[in-house]
Amino acid sequence: xxxxxxxxxxxxxxxxxxxxxxxxxxxxxxxxxxxxxxxxxxxxxxxxxxxxxxxxxxxxxxxxxxxxxxxxxxxxxxxxxxxxxxxxxxxxxxxxxxxxxxxxxxxxxxxxxxxxxxxxxxxxxxxxxxxxxxxxxxxxxxxxxxxxxxxxxxxxxxxxxxxxxxxxxxxxxxxxxxxxxxxxxxxxxxxxxxxxxxxxxxxxxxxxxxxxxxxxxxxxxxxxxxx
Numbered sequence: 001x002x003x004x005x006x007x008x009x010x011x012x013x014x015x016x017x018x019x020x021x022x023x024x025x026x027x028x029x030x031x032x033x034x035x036x037x038x039x040x041x042x043x044x045x046x047x048x049x050x051x052x053x054x055x056x057x058x059x060x061x062x063x064x065x066x067x068x069x070x071x072x073x074x075x076x077x078x079x080x081x082x083x084x085x086x087x088x089x090x091x092x093x094x095x096x097x098x099x100x101x102x103x104x105x106x107x108x109x110x111x112x113x114x115x116x117x118x119x120x121x122x123x124x125x126x127x128x129x130x131x132x133x134x135x136x137x138x139x140x141x142x143x144x145x146x147x148x149x150x151x152x153x154x155x156x157x158x159x160x161x162x163x164x165x166x167x168x169x170x171x172x173x174x175x176x177x178x179x180x181x182x183x184x185x186x187x188x189x190x191x192x193x194x195x196x197x198x199x200x201x202x203x204x205x206x207x208x209x210x211x212x213x214x215x216x217x218x219x220x221x222x223x224x225x226x227x
Contacts (some may be wrong), residue, residue: 049178052075054075060184064130065138070096074126076123088117094108097130107125151179
């Protein structure tokens with residue numbers, strides 16, 4: 001009887017030890033999380049702003065039914081408005097859509113780090129050769145081109161991280177939407193360049209934003225310039 005009682009007492013001590021370790025880890029994690037949240041609230045991070053400065057159209061051919069061949073060079077700028085927070089742009093892809101359908105391939109923008117109050121400018125080429133267009137979208141595209149104006153969206157999707165001192169946050173989804181109004185023929189307000197290219201200067205801005213929860217996507221209004 002005494003042997004069984006000693007064994008039971010030993011198991012009880014071991015259980016209490018594991019319970020103390022568990023609650024110690026929970027309390028430590030809570031303190032760390034609370035500290036990060038307090039620092040975050042004090043710093044009040046602001047979203048980076050994106051501006052579509054101009055679009056140069058090198059080609060836009062919708063003569064083959066339900067296919068589009070196009071080539072653009074877009075100039076995008078990004079500004080970090082924070083004076084104590086840096087931003088890692090770990091993955092950025094830009095492409096063009098028409099009526100919610102992607103009509104070019106994705107072009108990668110090299111990863112970069114944006115320091116406090118810094119501004120970056122990118123000028124990637126975005127293009128597509130015989131990209132399939134849904135029949136109902138192609139009808140609208142052909143009509144818009146015949147009428148002399150086409151509204152497209154220059155989009156940027158990617159992953160970013162915040163940097164506060166030595167602390168680096170988890171990844172957040174970045175989702176930028178930049179409307180660009182392209183005019184053709186005598187109505188064109190673009191600047192003619194060599195090789196049949198036309199450059200459109202874009203001059204209006206709007207707010208920007210991105211996902212505020214790691215690994216989850218939410219669409220938010222973003223910064224752009226549009227004529």
